Amino acid sequence: xxxxxxxKTQPTEPHDVQQTAPPPPPPPASRQETxxxxxxxxxxxxxxxxxxxxxxxxxxxxxxxxxADEDLLIEGQFEGTVSLEQHCLTVGANGHVKAEIKARxxxxxxxxxxxxxxxxxxxxxxxxxxxxxxxxxxxxxxxGAYFKGSIEILRDEPKESPRxxxxxxxxxxxxxxxxxxxxxx
Amino acid sequence: xFPKKTFFESHGSRNPPPEAPSRALEWLWQxxxxxxxxxxFDCGPVQPATINVLLKRGxxxxxxxxxxxxxxxxxxxxxxxxKTTTFLTDAFLENIPPIPPDSLSVxxxxxxxxxxxxxxxxxxxxxxxxxxxxxxxxFCLLREPSLxxxxxxxxxxxxxxxxxxxxxxxxPFPYPVLTNREIEHLxxxxxxxxxxxxxxxxxxxxxx
Numbered sequence: 001x002x003x004x005x006x007x008k009t010q011p012t013e014p015h016d017v018q019q020t021a022p023p024p025p026p027p028p029a030s031r032q033e034t035x036x037x038x039x040x041x042x043x044x045x046x047x048x049x050x051x052x053x054x055x056x057x058x059x060x061x062x063x064x065x066x067x068a069d070e071d072l073l074i075e076g077q078f079e080g081t082v083s084l085e086q087h088c089l090t091v092g093a094n095g096h097v098k099a100e101i102k103a104r105x106x107x108x109x110x111x112x113x114x115x116x117x118x119x120x121x122x123x124x125x126x127x128x129x130x131x132x133x134x135x136x137x138x139x140x141x142x143x144g145a146y147f148k149g150s151i152e153i154l155r156d157e158p159k160e161s162p163r164x165x166x167x168x169x170x171x172x173x174x175x176x177x178x179x180x181x182x183x184x185x
Numbered sequence: 186x187f188p189k190k191t192f193f194e195s196h197g198s199r200n201p202p203p204e205a206p207s208r209a210l211e212w213l214w215q216x217x218x219x220x221x222x223x224x225x226f227d228c229g230p231v232q233p234a235t236i237n238v239l240l241k242r243g244x245x246x247x248x249x250x251x252x253x254x255x256x257x258x259x260x261x262x263x264x265x266x267x268k269t270t271t272f273l274t275d276a277f278l279e280n281i282p283p284i285p286p287d288s289l290s291v292x293x294x295x296x297x298x299x300x301x302x303x304x305x306x307x308x309x310x311x312x313x314x315x316x317x318x319x320x321x322x323x324f325c326l327l328r329e330p331s332l333x334x335x336x337x338x339x340x341x342x343x344x345x346x347x348x349x350x351x352x353x354x355x356x357p358f359p360y361p362v363l364t365n366r367e368i369e370h371l372x373x374x375x376x377x378x379x380x381x382x383x384x385x386x387x388x389x390x391x392x393x
Binding site for chain 2: 139140141142143145146147148149150151152153
């Protein structure tokens with residue numbers, strides 16, 4: 001999918017998401033390579049292909065433990081833990097989250113402080129501000145995003161060879177990339 | 186992963202600067218060729234290209250933009266008493282994310298040492314040094330002594346062994362140039378290598 005595709009082909013009113021939830025049936029577009037332009041970054045919370053999405057609106061202030069079996073968009077303030085093992089968490093542009101997060105995928109457009117474990121991918125968009133530790137299958141940080149913390153890519157390591165085995169089989173750096181960071185989940 | 190988009194593409198510039206091959210980086214990665222998953226601390230501004238390059242190398246990354254903090258001379262790090270100005274090194278160092286001691290294989294300082302007052306550098310280097318494992322490498326850039334128009338302060342990795350910089354980040358540096366002799370004294374017990382370039386910068390690697 002092209003990153004610079006024609007914006008005219010995309011819906012333009014992201015606020016409809018909140019007013020018309022649950023969201024409309026998913027368009028056939030792929031959810032794997034979300035373009036990074038402004039329009040679609042605002043629309044990503046509609047998460048094409050997902051049947052339902054919960055929205056914590058801008059006026060919501062919540063503390064505690066949150067578990068869900070559907071996608072979650074936080075536009076308000078949340079503090080605690082979020083567990084969405086099979087689903088996507090989006091911290092909206094107005095969202096302020098201080099939490100430990102487990103999700104399949106996380107998209108940060110607002111402010112997030114805490115640890116994020118996202119099995120597939122973490123995206124930090126231009127407006128995103130993240131302070132914390134990421135453990136994920138892939139990460140995409142847009143130019144202009146703020147990030148302070150650590151990034152660890154989860155790998156399906158081959159079974160350990162016996163101790164003492166020579167590490168010299170490691171690829172030299174010139175041939176270095178063991179695999180693209182986006183495909184090692 | 187998103188399509189690779191450089192700073193220049195995102196800002197509408199048609200002429201990104203040419204790649205700058207780095208002999209220091211070449212040496213560094215050759216030195217670390219057997220480290221499969223190096224732990225790397227990047228002190229520069231968040232650059233998608235740098236992050237992608239290092240993650241593809243298999244690194245675990247620590248990121249904190251100390252360069253911008255130093256470039257902008259944030260007043261919260263400066264105390265003025267009469268005519269005396271003191272740089273609050275401890276407050277500055279609080280911006281480093283939690284990193285286990287003796288764990289890092291690489292610290293990318295870029296031009297950070299050029300951007301800090303001289304009295305802040307020993308504390309900074311001592312702290313950074315404590316994060317390096319034995320054999321770990323501190324990589325930094327230093328400007329050449331005479332640069333009337335300043336030099337770029339915003340650099341990133343275009344590949345493991347090539348750099349790019351943002352010409353708009355070109356600034357005159359506020360402090361006197363660091364000489365190689367000074368760096369040798371400042372790096373605690375380190376083995377230092379200097380790579381001269383014809384591009385107004387020295388590339389320094391210090392091995393723990």
